[in-house]
Amino acid sequence: MKRFFSLIVLGWTLVLGACTAPAAPPPTATFIAQAAPTNTLTPTATHTAIPPTATNTATATNTATSTRTFTPTKTNTPTVTPSPTNTATATHTATLTPTNVPPTATFTATRRPATRAPTKPPAPAKSFSTTWKTDMGYEGRDANSQWCQIHNETQNLTAEEMLFQTFEQQNLAPVLLRTYNATLARGGYQPIFGIANADGSINRWMLAGWYAKAFGWPNGIEQFPPNGVAGGASSGDWTWYSVARAGEFCKFVYVRWKGQRSVSEYAPDGKLINTNATLPSGAP
Numbered sequence: 001m002k003r004f005f006s007l008i009v010l011g012w013t014l015v016l017g018a019c020t021a022p023a024a025p026p027p028t029a030t031f032i033a034q035a036a037p038t039n040t041l042t043p044t045a046t047h048t049a050i051p052p053t054a055t056n057t058a059t060a061t062n063t064a065t066s067t068r069t070f071t072p073t074k075t076n077t078p079t080v081t082p083s084p085t086n087t088a089t090a091t092h093t094a095t096l097t098p099t100n101v102p103p104t105a106t107f108t109a110t111r112r113p114a115t116r117a118p119t120k121p122p123a124p125a126k127s128f129s130t131t132w133k134t135d136m137g138y139e140g141r142d143a144n145s146q147w148c149q150i151h152n153e154t155q156n157l158t159a160e161e162m163l164f165q166t167f168e169q170q171n172l173a174p175v176l177l178r179t180y181n182a183t184l185a186r187g188g189y190q191p192i193f194g195i196a197n198a199d200g201s202i203n204r205w206m207l208a209g210w211y212a213k214a215f216g217w218p219n220g221i222e223q224f225p226p227n228g229v230a231g232g233a234s235s236g237d238w239t240w241y242s243v244a245r246a247g248e249f250c251k252f253v254y255v256r257w258k259g260q261r262s263v264s265e266y267a268p269d270g271k272l273i274n275t276n277a278t279l280p281s282g283a284p
Contacts (some may be wrong), residue, residue: 035283128162128189129155130255130262133237136270141243148250149241150264154189159231162257165190165207173225178214180207182284187257188228189235192284193242198268203248206284208240252279 020148133151141147156162165188167176174186182192191208211220229235244250249270252262254277265277 010090041242071237124260126159126262127156127158128255128262130264132253132264132272132275135272136250136253136266138244138270145243145245147241148193148244148270149239149254150266151237151239152191152253152255152264153237154229154235154255154262156189156229156231156233156235158258161228161230163188164225175195177207177225180209182207185284189238189255189257191240191253191255193240193250194254194279194283195242195244195248196251198247198249200251200268202251202282204281205227206242208253209242210238210240252277252283254279254283 062100073107131153137149139147193206195203197203211217213220213222214224249268263277263279265274267273
């Protein structure tokens with residue numbers, strides 16, 4: 001036992017001695033000498049070898065293979081043939097144009113009534129109507145003039161009284177009626193005469209005369225001016241006259257009221273030729 005302990009002490013002594021002893025230089029020099037030849041071995045010569053390049057040369061064989069694959073591109077050439085089929089699509093485009101036309105026509109047709117309806121003014125209601133009953137009759141008056149006369153009847157179509165004649169100053173009517181000045185009148189069932197020259201041009205416009213006691217007719221109407229026509233009533237048959245000098249004739253006779261006119265026209269021989277005539281400019 002003592003001997004065994006001595007051996008253990010001896011062993012630890014040898015180990016400690018080895019650890020504390022300085023390193024010998026020769027092993028270090030031997031390690032460096034072995035490392036140098038290892039880095040200068042033939043692997044450098046192996047990288048210089050050309051065989052891998054020769055392997056790439058074999059790609060030339062692939063080039064030849066690609067040349068063969070170009071040959072099928074001729075098969076692609078017939079794919080151009082369907083392009084005439086695309087020309088047929090032009091026919092399809094042409095069919096689109098007439099398809100768009102009907103909606104345009106329908107839209108125009110619906111717009112026309114809408115634009116015309118608001119612009120058309122409503123027809124005004126007639127305020128009166130006149131019946132022209134006879135031709136123009138002539139009767140000698142003196143050496144230089146003659147009477148001309150007609151018959152008519154006026155119907156009041158409103159609820160308002162239609163006066164014999166109206167003026168701006170209605171209280172002066174008894175005086176103004178004696179002047180026969182048509183430019184001062186404003187309307188009523190008393191007509192206006194248009195006295196024409198031989199060539200048909202208008203010489204003057206005169207208020208129609210009627211057979212009144214105030215004008216010297218013994219059996220004439222006494223009331224001056226006569227009564228108006230009640231709404232919805234008729235004036236009855238009236239005889240109207242004027243005076244035409246030598247070479248003249250009574251061409252127009254018309255009634256006006258509330259912006260409306262009823263015009264009759266006569267030939268130089270007195271024939272009634274138009275019951276819906278148009279007055280020339282300048283008529284009062």
